[in-house]
Amino acid sequence: MWRLEAMAKENRSPKDGLPGRSTSPHPATIQPKERPRQAAPTRTPHPATVLQRQNPPSLAAKMPHAATVAQPKARHAARGIPPEALVALRKACGVIQAASNGPFDPYRPMSFFRDETTSNIRGRNDSGVVFGGTVQRPARSFAGEEAAQFLRHLSTYFFYYANHFLAKGDAEVEAMYTNDRILISANNPKTMEQLYQQLVKEPTLLDAIRTIPSTSSDRRGARVVDRFQDEMMSPDLTEDVQFLAQSLAMVPVRESVEQITIRNAVPKTDVLVEPHYREKLILVSGLGVHAEQKLLLVLTKSRLPKTTPVLIRGKKRPCFGCWLCLYFVADVMGYNLNYNTRPGKSWTNSIDGLKAIIDRALDIDVPKQLMRAWGDKVIRQYEANKIRSHVSTVYGTGAEDPGFDSESDDDLDSYS
Ligand SMILES: [Zn+2]
Numbered sequence: 001m002w003r004l005e006a007m008a009k010e011n012r013s014p015k016d017g018l019p020g021r022s023t024s025p026h027p028a029t030i031q032p033k034e035r036p037r038q039a040a041p042t043r044t045p046h047p048a049t050v051l052q053r054q055n056p057p058s059l060a061a062k063m064p065h066a067a068t069v070a071q072p073k074a075r076h077a078a079r080g081i082p083p084e085a086l087v088a089l090r091k092a093c094g095v096i097q098a099a100s101n102g103p104f105d106p107y108r109p110m111s112f113f114r115d116e117t118t119s120n121i122r123g124r125n126d127s128g129v130v131f132g133g134t135v136q137r138p139a140r141s142f143a144g145e146e147a148a149q150f151l152r153h154l155s156t157y158f159f160y161y162a163n164h165f166l167a168k169g170d171a172e173v174e175a176m177y178t179n180d181r182i183l184i185s186a187n188n189p190k191t192m193e194q195l196y197q198q199l200v201k202e203p204t205l206l207d208a209i210r211t212i213p214s215t216s217s218d219r220r221g222a223r224v225v226d227r228f229q230d231e232m233m234s235p236d237l238t239e240d241v242q243f244l245a246q247s248l249a250m251v252p253v254r255e256s257v258e259q260i261t262i263r264n265a266v267p268k269t270d271v272l273v274e275p276h277y278r279e280k281l282i283l284v285s286g287l288g289v290h291a292e293q294k295l296l297l298v299l300t301k302s303r304l305p306k307t308t309p310v311l312i313r314g315k316k317r318p319c320f321g322c323w324l325c326l327y328f329v330a331d332v333m334g335y336n337l338n339y340n341t342r343p344g345k346s347w348t349n350s351i352d353g354l355k356a357i358i359d360r361a362l363d364i365d366v367p368k369q370l371m372r373a374w375g376d377k378v379i380r381q382y383e384a385n386k387i388r389s390h391v392s393t394v395y396g397t398g399a400e401d402p403g404f405d406s407e408s409d410d411d412l413d414s415y416s
Helices: 004-011 047-051 083-101 107-119 145-164 191-198 205-209 218-234 240-249 291-300 320-331 348-352 353-364 368-383
Strands: 134-137 172-176 181-186 255-262 280-284 312-316 389-392
Touching: 004 107, 107 320, 107 348, 107 353, 107 368, 145 172, 145 181, 145 218, 145 240, 145 312, 172 291, 181 191, 181 240, 181 291, 191 205, 191 255, 191 280, 191 291, 205 218, 205 240, 218 240, 280 291, 291 312, 291 353, 320 348, 320 353, 320 368, 348 353
Parallel strands: 134 389, 181 280, 255 280
Antiparallel strands: 172 181, 172 312
């Protein structure tokens, strides 16, 4: 009963005409609440407020620098070394190289960590493996990272929306913002198709976003849902991605939302480049891999220039396997990718998902020496205990989903 009472206590009073969060004692009985559209005009930004923005700041200027293109180390000139010494040196280097690396194996980091993960029985629990010890992450400031924080709010909102209104048991929703478009994906291959079918029942995305999905007993989830709704109706935003989300939310859903399904081949339609998909919300379905990895496949199979800033954030921090994929795409493939560099827990199958990304890198002739050097580097980082699982400080208290990204301190409205 204590939990039901806690749920009742945390319900905040209705504000500005939005219905208050349900006080039904059991989450299963919570009904979707839709506000009558004419009831709360103050929550809807006037179109002029949103659309007539002057001099939009450039995304490139706002986004923090992401990984730069990894370059092979410059070869040392052998000037000044006697020829016979050079021969001996080359032989010695060849022996060392053969002993330490062996034949080129692009999947080495994947197989190394897969073995480590399956052998790490002590850290195993119902929801992944704690990898290399845990690091507790307290609430922190997201100053300067408002765009990333907004994508996290957006992902969290659609996570609860899908799980409530579509009765999906999905584990994650992730969002990607690049080249004037927003993409979202889920772990389940069908979730986004069903989300589209649900959204087209509404005139606009803004009508859909007024609904309050159940966040069950997850107090932090309820706060983030509330924050996202506020942001979507706020006249005081600063980030390009926020303006884009607001603008497209006021256009009929059939004009503002698109869906694609990823198959193994290169997509016929390059949604990151084609003008038709500009300023759209693109729902990505297909493939039984984690949500981040679907977005990375869309990215790496696109003709989008690698210098284009790409921002990826989800409700949760990336699991270890997805973090490996993000790291690889930024560090080896050279994309200008801004992602959460602190991995959460580990699932063996998500590590295996790196294979599809590596295959893509081989297809486009990413130098093998870069892949080899990266694999060695990541394994060394692990062996030096520099790769660990990050969890929130309230982890294990039951107050939130344990996989949340670090909480923002300005989300802390009623939390201690
Ligand atoms: Zn993952």
